[in-house]
Amino acid sequence: MTERIREFLRNRREDGPCLVVDLDVVRDNYAKFARALPDTRVFYAVKANPAPEVLGLLAKLGSCFDTASVVEMELALAAGATPDRISFGNTIKKERDVVRALELGVRLFAVDCEAEVDKIVRAAEATGSDDVRVFCRILCDGAGAEWPLSRKFGCAPEMAVEVLEHAWRQGLDAYGVSFHVGSQQRDTEAWDQALASAAAIFHDCAERGIRLSMVNLGGGFPTKYLKSVPAVEAYGQSIFQALSRHFGNRIPETIIEPGRGMVGNAGVIEAEVVLVSKKSRDADEIRWVYLDIGKFGGLAETMDESIRYPIRTAHDGGEMAPCVLAGPTCDSADVLYEKTPYDLPVSLSIGDKVFIEGAGAYTTTYAAVAFNGFPPLKSYVI
């Protein structure tokens, strides 16, 4: 919670939960990434928070943009990014969206199979686009990450060599390799194994006459929730050491795709306690606290209780007790923390405000459009 956010909320008059993002924190985060990884280009993961003010600031600071869809590309362009600073990082693309991306001038694409390469080849032909670069995403186990990483994106490293050769044979620029170590990754060493795989792919491709240029180190950089996390500098050092270990003195061009790490700690959600109650008269019965925001109103990342947000109240410092924390909808699944109850002040009452910290990433756009008639999360960028 920054003083600017506190001041903004003090003057706010509207009803309902809202997110407030402080651009000073985003600016500071960008500077930290740039310092920690000085030879690495930053591609901000637009999906984390696509607010125009956030994109505009980052464009001005020199950031590039990792986009998941044509809409996100258009947002980045509108914010002042040039197309050479935009990647289409989604491995699952409609061919007509690849065409649209090429028409917008975007030339950097993620793939993880030959079918996806073929779409890009056809789209490049259809649009007469040259110098189209593809990087192949490889699977990564995601150990140490707090947000589950499935096998959804990427292919086995052996297959990546074939995918890249397939692209190269058809006239695309086989540009490099990408991976993702898992979101909210708390282990600074998590990049080591994936970089070993990447180096092996560089080697195997070279043997086939294909010179790769780039390693996309993905995202995964954490933001502080309840537990403390290593500083960006520690990630930078660990990554640089792993790059040296596996690539020797031929370190490739690198990019990172921070999303959560760039905007997570810049945002605070103000919400309201709607109800505090118990389910029975039993003295041991746990208290339920219901907020006016829940899993469908922006806190989707509480799914499986993965992300535990810090929650501040005006009663902090007083006696604390565990509670089950839930959202306001009539959906029984709209419970935030139950398996591991959440400690909140005993004196917390109906109508009190609560401040959910670290909420700058993956909240506004995750919100349901109108579930139970509740509007999506309001957002203010200051």
Next chain:
Amino acid sequence: MTERIREFLRNRREDGPCLVVDLDVVRDNYAKFARALPDTRVFYAVKANPAPEVLGLLAKLGSCFDTASVVEMELALAAGATPDRISFGNTIKKERDVVRALELGVRLFAVDCEAEVDKIVRAAEATGSDDVRVFCRILCDGAGAEWPLSRKFGCAPEMAVEVLEHAWRQGLDAYGVSFHVGSQQRDTEAWDQALASAAAIFHDCAERGIRLSMVNLGGGFPTKYLKSVPAVEAYGQSIFQALSRHFGNRIPETIIEPGRGMVGNAGVIEAEVVLVSKKSRDADEIRWVYLDIGKFGGLAETMDESIRYPIRTAHDGGEMAPCVLAGPTCDSADVLYEKTPYDLPVSLSIGDKVFIEGAGAYTTTYAAVAFNGFPPLKSYVI
């Protein structure tokens, strides 16, 4: 899939997934509920699908409406319902929303604790509202339901007696008891135990001089997904028998709140295969099929793979093989079926249309507002 939906989709030209709801099916479902439970009033659970055309049809047919928020009340009123046909069924309400509901003329409220009763008492005083009815929701274990029912709503039956007495002592009409046996409830006997509890509460209240009038039997009525489900008639018989068993010849007024059972089978989502791929060259490697709709685009109820939708394709009848089915976003959690893979035709290819049946409930409004830049699910009611 009805002929009307098939015809509509044949002529559709827009890009992107969409839901099409056939009002004839909704009309038919309403008639079945009315026949199966002739002495029970239907309160349609607006949250299942608040499309104005659906609400308008049901209002015309004589349905009442169970609403979760003031916005849903306004939708029901706009569709032609009078306020005496609307309940505020959410046990988690802001006091200012209770005030608003009373101002709109709504007089029937769900509660599950004394703090919620107190809000209604104060709001009734503030608005000068008479004849305000409350029913107390009790906990129910939800065994047999496919969508998980948490302890989020309701209180222990012993406590319900005190909550109702508390309401009565403060001048509210202690109107009855409600419960919910769990959504997509496939056991027609699931109402029995809850009705035994309800009858005990009627008895205990009567001993305190409070005459309850109504049992709200909740929702839970299933729609057909992959597995077949009992007919509404079977539920009606089982519920009537349980009512007779526990209330003898003094059967109370009853209401039901079908949502999924009213609109689920009326809707079909048309989606597109964006990618079919494998993660390695291993012959045993499972196929991944990626659609242009996923967990954040309307299929939120695939959470924990709870709801398994029937999916039709133009290749049905040919050889089938299991696949992992996933959505189009860059979120690793956007996977529909993986723990239990889904059988789809081997010849299913990129660009093919798929038809997701039983998608009329809990899809459109669950969709994220703009996650990854993807727009919310389009909806057509025909």
